[in-house]
Amino acid sequence: xxxxxxxxxxxxxxxxxxxxxxxxxxxxxxxxxxxxxxxxxxxxxxxxxxxxxxxxxxxxxxxxxxxxxxxxxxxxxxxxxxxxxxxxxxxxxxxxxxxxxxxxxxxxxxxxxxxxxxxxxxxxxxxxxxxxxxxxxxxxxxxxxxxxxxxxxxxxxxxxxxxxxxxxxxxxxxxxxxxxxxxxxxxxxxxxxx
Amino acid sequence: xxxxxxxxxxxxxxxxxxxxxxxxxxxxxxxxxxxxxxxxxxxxxxxxxxxxxxxxxxxxxxxxxxxxxxxxxxxxxxxxxxxxxxxxxxxxxxxxxxxxxxxxx
Numbered sequence: 610x611x612x613x614x615x616x617x618x619x620x621x622x623x624x625x626x627x628x629x630x631x632x633x634x635x636x637x638x639x640x641x642x643x644x645x646x647x648x649x650x651x652x653x654x655x656x657x658x659x660x661x662x663x664x665x666x667x668x669x670x671x672x673x674x675x676x677x678x679x680x681x682x683x684x685x686x687x688x689x690x691x692x693x694x695x696x697x698x699x700x701x702x703x704x705x706x707x708x709x710x711x712x713x714x715x716x717x718x719x720x721x722x723x724x725x726x727x728x729x730x731x732x733x734x735x736x737x738x739x740x741x742x743x744x745x746x747x748x749x750x751x752x753x754x755x756x757x758x759x760x761x762x763x764x765x766x767x768x769x770x771x772x773x774x775x776x777x778x779x780x781x782x783x784x785x786x787x788x789x790x791x792x793x794x795x796x797x798x799x800x801x802x803x
Numbered sequence: 804x805x806x807x808x809x810x811x812x813x814x815x816x817x818x819x820x821x822x823x824x825x826x827x828x829x830x831x832x833x834x835x836x837x838x839x840x841x842x843x844x845x846x847x848x849x850x851x852x853x854x855x856x857x858x859x860x861x862x863x864x865x866x867x868x869x870x871x872x873x874x875x876x877x878x879x880x881x882x883x884x885x886x887x888x889x890x891x892x893x894x895x896x897x898x899x900x901x902x903x904x905x906x907x908x
Contacts, residue, residue, distance in 0.1 A: 667848075669848050675851075675855075677873075678871040679827075679828070679868070679871055679872055679873040680851060681871075682828075682870075682871040682872050683827075683828040683829060683847050683850065683851055683872075684847045686827075686828070686829035686832075686847075686872075687828075687829055687832060687846075687847040689847060716846050717846045717847050717848035717849070718846050718848045718849050718852075719814070719844065719845055719846035719849045720812065720813070720814045720849055722812055722814065722853075723814070723846070723848060723849040723852045723853060726852045726856075727848070727852075
């Protein structure tokens with residue numbers, strides 16, 4: 610008997626990890642169990658049909674230094690099943706799942722400080738990349754200006770490159786802003802505690 | 804990195820208190836849940852991140868690694884910080900009780 614499968618194509622950007630968790634939990638509640646991710650543009654999500662049930666899906670971002678045996682053991686001990694890792698910039702996203710028993714809330718981060726720690730880590734990691742791309746863009750832009758004065762044939766290569774790098778820089782600016790907004794929201798929650 | 808230890812977050816306080824005896828991450832989780840009769844259930848990510856923070860600040864140190872689990876114990880410096888925090892909370896409790904008892908009389 611062939612199992613029923615479902616594929617969903619959607620993108621997932623760094624600032625959307627809470628939405629990603631909600632998406633997977635919602636799918637499970639509708640009877641679709643997340644199996645794995647396939648590379649592609651946009652990414653392809655594979656689901657198996659299952660009994661609808663309440664499961665908590667959680668994402669954590671782990672840098673190579675933090676990616677130790679005891680990290681994974683701790684999550685196993687706490688009852689989390691690891692579905693799969695997904696490569697990000699200088700780190701990995703880990704997908705965790707746990708069954709929700711009698712309405713208990715199941716989260717991997719249980720205070721504002723550790724949620725903030727995660728956002729800070731993401732801002733920093735992406736910030737380094739952002740900076741590298743800004744330098745590349747400045748370099749490409751300067752070269753294009755130089756070539757324009759010379760009416761060089763290299764312009765056929767350099768103009769598209771400058772535009773492409775510019776687009777990447779703008780996208781990174783957007784991601785950083787989105788993460789700063791998350792950070793601000795978390796800080797406000799901490800600051801407004803009476 | 805600058806750390807301010809006082810007032811301490813509930814999470815850090817509970818973990819530090821739990822590490823008066825040597826424990827691993829999941830052991831801390833269970834112990835804190837037992838101590839607070841299930842009120843505080845620390846998440847795995849929160850435990851992992853806070854242990855790193857406390858270790859960086861030298862308030863705890865790793866004592867051994869067994870079957871992929873790291874065990875930690877409070878340091879002398881951690882003990883001092885915990886006592887300062889305990890006194891702070893005791894003072895708050897005491898003045899609270901005084902004021903409220905006077906009110907009732």
